[in-house]
Amino acid sequence: MCDTCGCNITPGNRHLVAPGGKFSRMDKGKTAVDVLQNLLSENDHQAAHNRAHFDQQGVLALNLMSSPGAGKTSLLEHTIDAIKDRYRIAVIEGDLETENDAQRIRAKGVPAFQITTGNACHLDAHMVHDALHQLDLREIDILFIENVGNLVCPASFDLGQHRNLTLLSVTEGDDKPAKYPVMFRAADLVLLTKTDLLAVLDDFDPDKATQAVRHLASDAPVLRVNTRQPAQLAPWLEWLDTEVTAHRERLARGESLRPAIQPEGVRLHQHTHTHSHP
Helix, strand or coil, X not given: CCCCCCCCCCCCCHHHHCCCCCCCCCCCCCCHHHHHHHHHHHHHHHHHHHHHHHHHHCCEEEEEECCCCCCHHHHHHHHHHHHCCCCCEEEEEEECCCCXXXXXXXXXXXXXXXXXXXXXXXXXXHHHHHHHCCCCHHHCCEEEEECCCCCCHHHHCCCCCCEEEEEEECCCCCCXXXXXXXXXXXXXXXXXXXXXXXXXXCCCCHHHHHHHHHCCCCCCCEEECCCCCHHHHHHHXXXXXXXXXXXXXXXXXXXXXXXCCCHHHHHHHHHHCCCCCC
């Protein structure tokens, strides 16, 4: 097995390349790219299995992605307060270390399972599958998966979710969609967070951020949210209600939905996170 960065080998798929694993032995001349392609194929297979479980139990699975500190956990806390009387909610949290975020969610009376990824900068379908053994899908309407804070790698890996949500804090810069196109092309919804700070920030233009998303040929809704003022969550909550209804209608027709996993992200992994055997 050639050397790869921790981004490719995760606690969820390490068994595949460990001694005795499916990809532990490589033919002479094979490269790390081959290993990664195999791992991605296995990931997609596991993701489809996860999604089948979600669909069977009527669960809408949403993957939240952003850079660190964009406000994913805070958004979830306030969302839980707003909708917990209408929907049964569970959360899977992904971080390199600590159970801090899962503890915050549990304090809201919602089941939360923490995945610590070590040096892996994204969740994968195997890790999510392991977490599902700790949750009763029969008791869940919406499963939020809070991915590791990272604006590149999470867009490349299908977890079994139905929708991708990308958060962009107004403290980050309105050109982020242009700088990180893979992530924002993967988004089914973009949330501009911490908009209460716009009153004191003169270098973030929400319209420019929206235009940057449109330049990626994306028609994903771009909504402004502010957890300090609950009324500012209304557009986001309306989107959630619409998605739950649409998901139930799809399932009644025997249909499912796969998120926009980005092939550019896969190629980015292949060319920047791997190298050949000498």
